[in-house]
Amino acid sequence: MLTNWTYKKRLSVIFRRTNFLREYRDFLGNLKETQPRYLQTNKETLYTEYVYSIPLGKVLTDSLEKAIVGAFDRVCKVKSAGGRLYVRIYKYKLPDHVAYEQLKEINVDTKYTVPIGLTLDDLILHNFDVTPHMTVAGATRQGKTVFLKQLITYLCENNPTEDIRLYLIDLKGGLEFGRYADLKQTVRVASNACETAKLLEEVQSEMNRNMSVFRKLGYTNIVDTPIKTRTFVIVDEAAQLSSEPFMQQETKEQLGYCQHALSEITRIGGALGYRLVFATQYPTSDTLPRQIKQNADAKLSFRLTTEVASRVALDEQGAEKLTVPGRAIYRTIDKVEIQVPYISDKESEERLAKFKEVDQRDGASYDKVSRTDDDDPLQTG
Ligand SMILES: Nc1ncnc2c1ncn2[C@@H]1O[C@H](COP(=O)(O)OP(=O)(O)OP(=O)(O)O)[C@@H](O)[C@H]1O
Numbered sequence: 001m002l003t004n005w006t007y008k009k010r011l012s013v014i015f016r017r018t019n020f021l022r023e024y025r026d027f028l029g030n031l032k033e034t035q036p037r038y039l040q041t042n043k044e045t046l047y048t049e050y051v052y053s054i055p056l057g058k059v060l061t062d063s064l065e066k067a068i069v070g071a072f073d074r075v076c077k078v079k080s081a082g083g084r085l086y087v088r089i090y091k092y093k094l095p096d097h098v099a100y101e102q103l104k105e106i107n108v109d110t111k112y113t114v115p116i117g118l119t120l121d122d123l124i125l126h127n128f129d130v131t132p133h134m135t136v137a138g139a140t141r142q143g144k145t146v147f148l149k150q151l152i153t154y155l156c157e158n159n160p161t162e163d164i165r166l167y168l169i170d171l172k173g174g175l176e177f178g179r180y181a182d183l184k185q186t187v188r189v190a191s192n193a194c195e196t197a198k199l200l201e202e203v204q205s206e207m208n209r210n211m212s213v214f215r216k217l218g219y220t221n222i223v224d225t226p227i228k229t230r231t232f233v234i235v236d237e238a239a240q241l242s243s244e245p246f247m248q249q250e251t252k253e254q255l256g257y258c259q260h261a262l263s264e265i266t267r268i269g270g271a272l273g274y275r276l277v278f279a280t281q282y283p284t285s286d287t288l289p290r291q292i293k294q295n296a297d298a299k300l301s302f303r304l305t306t307e308v309a310s311r312v313a314l315d316e317q318g319a320e321k322l323t324v325p326g327r328a329i330y331r332t333i334d335k336v337e338i339q340v341p342y343i344s345d346k347e348s349e350e351r352l353a354k355f356k357e358v359d360q361r362d363g364a365s366y367d368k369v370s371r372t373d374d375d376d377p378l379q380t381g
Pocket residue numbers: 096097098138139140141142143144145146147281325326327339340341342343
């Protein structure tokens with residue numbers, strides 16, 4: 001166990017070695033050499049924070065952050081602001097498991113908001129009205145589908161039923177999302193490329209209809225209107241939508257259409273209340289279309305196998321170093337490492353059982369094809 005003194009000593013060696021403040025110009029333009037000046041130590045329950053004074057305007061460098069994080073066998077956060085450098089060294093490590101149930105203790109009263117995961121001192125929430133679209137990347141068995149299931153469960157459990165509409169695209173043959181087909185919130189589930197193309201045609205024509213209603217009413221963005229409905233298009237295993245050279249022309253065109261339609265949702269759908277969550281195992285320029293990536297201001301990545309893949313998914317390295325399933329980097333303007341809540345299939349199904357819709361005539365599950373025809377996406381609730 002290192003003492004406070006050794007932490008400070010180690011930090012000063014790092015400052016020197018990384019040349020963090022070796023040279024800077026003062027207000028008079030004189031070139032000076034210096035080191036961050038130690039100010040104080042703040043001992044908190046979860047961490048100890050070392051505060052240094054640095055010249056105003058000096059920003060943290062990647063090399064310094066990396067050197068500090070690498071120097072201690074603890075979670076560290078480094079931040080510079082207002083002429084101060086803060087180095088937080090946490091006493092605990094991120095848990096390897098966070099149960100969905102734990103979230104029930106936390107009161108999230110904003111609509112269309114879901115918990116993304118726990119950091120060491122915070123619960124990170126994602127509000128789909130603030131950031132409408134999200135990409136999710138991660139190598140196999142790292143937690144993408146579990147995350148999507150907890151997202152669906154949380155949205156349904158914590159919003160009025162009529163406010164949430166789900167279009168679910170499950171390109172692993174419908175094995176995962178099939179269980180949500182009977183929910184009142186689910187408009188349609190697609191489980192292959194052909195069904196996805198049909199589903200997206202439906203979404204597009206709905207968007208066009210809504211667009212003309214918006215125009216007529218002078219609306220520019222759904223968040224400023226009385227409309228409470230939000231439509232989530234959730235895609236699991238989107239890599240299946242990229243075409244391969246051996247495919248027939250017709251299939252290639254169909255897949256091209258799907259990618260185009262998904263890009264349209266991120267480009268124009270956001271203002272109309274459409275939210276895209278796009279998950280893929282292999283983030284490359286083919287599987288994660290440029291327009292989707294650019295318009296999705298939230299990026300979540302579980303462990304990826306290479307630094308290159310991490311750069312595609314998050315625009316920076318780091319996802320290749322994540323260790324356990326459910327551990328991810330969530331990036332909006334800032335970037336945080338989190339542990340995503342875990343929900344089992346059984347728990348998800350039990351929690352959502354009350355939203356299941358059953359055809360009264362024969363007990364069969366509700367027909368999603370007929371449902372959409374009378375559905376009014378502009379319902380004001
Ligand atoms: N948030 C989590 N916390 C703890 N364990 C998790 C979490 N998410 C996933 N896991 C573990 O990892 C396994 C695989 O998760 P999941 O099915 O979500 O992977 P995936 O990324 O969708 O993989 P694939 O790309 O192969 O579909 C789960 O069965 C579970 O054991």
